[in-house]
Amino acid sequence: MERGLELHHIGVRFGGLTALDDVSLRVPPHQVVGVIGPNGAGKTTLFNVVCGFVAPQTGSLTLDGRPLRPRPHRLTRLGIARTLQGTGLFAGLSVLENVMTGASHTARAGFVPALLGLPASDRDERRLRADALAILDDLGIAEHAEAAPTTLPFAVRQRVALARALAARPRLLLLDEPAGGLGADDIAELGELIRQLPRRDTDPCAVLLVEHHMDLVMAVCDEIVVLDFGRVIAAGTPDEIRDDPAVTDAYLGATVEEEVSP
Numbered sequence: 001m002e003r004g005l006e007l008h009h010i011g012v013r014f015g016g017l018t019a020l021d022d023v024s025l026r027v028p029p030h031q032v033v034g035v036i037g038p039n040g041a042g043k044t045t046l047f048n049v050v051c052g053f054v055a056p057q058t059g060s061l062t063l064d065g066r067p068l069r070p071r072p073h074r075l076t077r078l079g080i081a082r083t084l085q086g087t088g089l090f091a092g093l094s095v096l097e098n099v100m101t102g103a104s105h106t107a108r109a110g111f112v113p114a115l116l117g118l119p120a121s122d123r124d125e126r127r128l129r130a131d132a133l134a135i136l137d138d139l140g141i142a143e144h145a146e147a148a149p150t151t152l153p154f155a156v157r158q159r160v161a162l163a164r165a166l167a168a169r170p171r172l173l174l175l176d177e178p179a180g181g182l183g184a185d186d187i188a189e190l191g192e193l194i195r196q197l198p199r200r201d202t203d204p205c206a207v208l209l210v211e212h213h214m215d216l217v218m219a220v221c222d223e224i225v226v227l228d229f230g231r232v233i234a235a236g237t238p239d240e241i242r243d244d245p246a247v248t249d250a251y252l253g254a255t256v257e258e259e260v261s262p
């Protein structure tokens with residue numbers, strides 16, 4: 001069964017403003033699907049619909065063909081993890097502990113009681129710790145395991161946030177503007193990493209990448225969906241999207257508007 005996540009004819013209005021209009025897309029297992037579009041196109045709204053922060057007025061979602069009504073606190077149990085704009089790391093916890101919180105739902109006794117000094121299972125905690133270390137190692141940041149996140153450069157913190165999401169062993173990872181605030185070299189490295197996620201031997205996961213950084217999307221995505229004014233104006237492989245006049249028009253239009261605005 002190759003279904004993955006599907007959005008069917010999603011519509012979202014905020015008062016009189018249509019943020020998403022009849023948007024359909026699919027994120028098959030083992031693929032990286034990107035959503036791009038100029039400012040205000042509806043990317044964040046779409047991300048919020050999949051996370052359950054925004055309930056669409058029309059349309060539906062399915063996961064492997066079954067109805068999906070996402071709720072932010074229930075995502076992990078559905079096999080979905082996300083990172084948000086900014087890193088959202090806990091400042092009072094070490095890097096390793098932050099990553100462990102990503103998998104705490106898998107511990108029988110729970111990680112939060114352990115942090116609070118309440119009785120918890122040692123075996124659970126040892127397993128969470130070992131798993132978290134292995135993920136940090138995978139992402140090339142194991143040396144920072146004991147550091148406080150606030151002491152680390154932004155690019156490393158971004159990776160820690162990614163490690164925390166991966167600790168939940170999701171089959172679908174949602175990334176919201178992961179290139180935000182990164183320099184060109186860091187973006188290229190992040191791209192390599194994202195591209196590997198659906199293809200790795202252990203815990204492969206599909207990726208839905210919402211990003212306005214065109215280079216990253218072009219480099220890592222198997223399939224790209226382009227939004228403009230809340231509608232899908234193009235969908236296809238990076239090559240197809242690159243040559244699509246509707247996409248160039250949308251981006252050029254946006255650039256010209258920005259240039260002429262005071």
Ligand SMILES: Nc1ncnc2c1ncn2[C@@H]1O[C@H](COP(=O)(O)OP(=O)(O)OP(=O)(O)O)[C@@H](O)[C@H]1O
Nearest residue numbers: 014017019037038039040041042043044045046212
């Ligand atoms: N909570 C809200 N209330 C009212 N309008 C909203 C709300 N969230 C988004 N919008 C509007 O919906 C439209 C789509 O916004 P959205 O943030 O989804 O676009 P975007 O593609 O993510 O833009 P950007 O790249 O600038 O983040 C915009 O016109 C925005 O002003």
